Amino acid sequence: METMRPGAEAVRVKGWFGAHRWLILRRISQLTVLALFLSGPWFGVWIAKGNLVSSLTLGVLPLTDPYLFVQSLAAGFMPAATALIGAAIVVAFYALFGGRLYCAWVCPVNAVTDAAAWLRRRLGLKSGRVPDANTRYWVLAGSLLAAAATSSLVWEAVNPVTIVQRSLIFGLGGSLAVVIAIFAYDLLVASRGWCGHLCPMGAFYGLLGQKSLLRITADQRGACDDCMDCFTVCPEPQVIRPALKKAGQDSPLILDRDCTNCGRCIDVCGRNVFHFTHRFDQRSDS
């Protein structure tokens, strides 16, 4: 299928910016998060201290990654109140707005895996061996079991997400190898391999946002002309079919917990099939 790049029609209909709106907003969001952490060490303007695992914003707002918090619990340590409050705030936010919002809008690894997926499409790579999408839940369970068995946060010895974040924010060396490894894995071995199949952090946030309010709807699915562009760009393409093709559900809402709320399907659709909405919006043109 070398005919047209996904989104070509959308660019024609909506213009380049219209067809990249959510992508651009996402990149801005990811960079803003980083910038809030970097303004302190770089310019002495302290907005957020710490890193995405746990931070203190403007000296008052504590935020703690619930996955790390749970690992610590599994290792047999009950973190102090500040971390508990921080984790509670984060849990509440993502439970409301979609757990994997974190993946699409915050996590810096997302840009790396997106780049690998983009290059893979451009090069027309079809090769590879993709692990089962459920592997991430086994890694998630395994990381907690390993923490319990060893009484230490062993997953953090290798967790590429926290390694990359920390290195970016603290200017540590040693993370480039991790970035290259993930990029190469996604490009050469498994399409969307890391974020879509292995990352336990993504799995954790997915579970967290199962019942979230914010959802993507394929409310204009009657207009769909089967160009498949949304399936091509979606990092979790399996989530689209039930809503778009009424496979196993009538609702036009994408209800699968793996949807990252990235909005690329909205961008790339020349027929404006998809929109952001809330979980109770059942409107649909077919």
Place this chain on the structure above:
Amino acid sequence: MQTDPTAKLQGKPGAAPTSVARRKFLNSIAAAAGTGCLLTLGAVMAGRPAAANPAQALRPPGALAEEDFLAACIRCGLCVRDCPYDTLKLAPFGDTVANGTPFFTARQVACEMCDDIPCVKACPTGALTPKLNDIHEAKMGLAVLSDHETCLNFLGLRCDVCYRVCPVIDQAITLENVHNQRSDRHAMLLPTVHSDHCTGCGKCEKACVLPEPAIKVMPISLARGKLPEHYRKGWEEKAKHGGSLIGDQVEMPVRGMEGKAYGDSRVDGPAAGLNSGWKP
């Protein structure tokens, strides 16, 4: 197999339960479980070498014992950010210190023993225990005068730098006066560390004038020896009980010491053995 985990899933209308589909499903679960377990095992192996902190890396004040610390520290770096002297660092990926955890290297930047202990206050988890509210109670490590052959004071010179920079001077580190047998007319002032007062701040190691310090701060587990449980120190028991527990000892005469109190071994006048014969 008593219950078939796939039965429920395939009982849904539309999904015809065929043994092929079931086998596929079970296969994919097995593959996922296998990959997941392998990845976790890899993480455990990768994390293992970092389980014991290397001797050069000291934990911040208030850090829980290393095993507990590795369960408690979520590697956020808030302690690092709030240390005004840039003492603390986060371990980068690939370091011998557990990836992402805070540590400091005494010889590079020592801990200044801040009165308000900002690093401890910053820690959201309690990995640096808030129970530490007097920095003098900190036990980041223990200084050890590890090399008697190069320490300038042991050579009979006056250096004393470690002694003089110590924030807990005359308690954590003292100069013990010992007769210099080599010159026979000088004292050696031996820097001596006392574990009950040393905080492990590392200032002595940082300040040692030698190209490689003769005094080093080590994690306590590495630095300390341990007496057997049943040992009692006679002089302590004596002080505690107001007298020797085994009663007075038989006094044996020592030749050449007649007329001196028992236990006084000092020699009068120039003693043959010790005089080097040196003349100005």
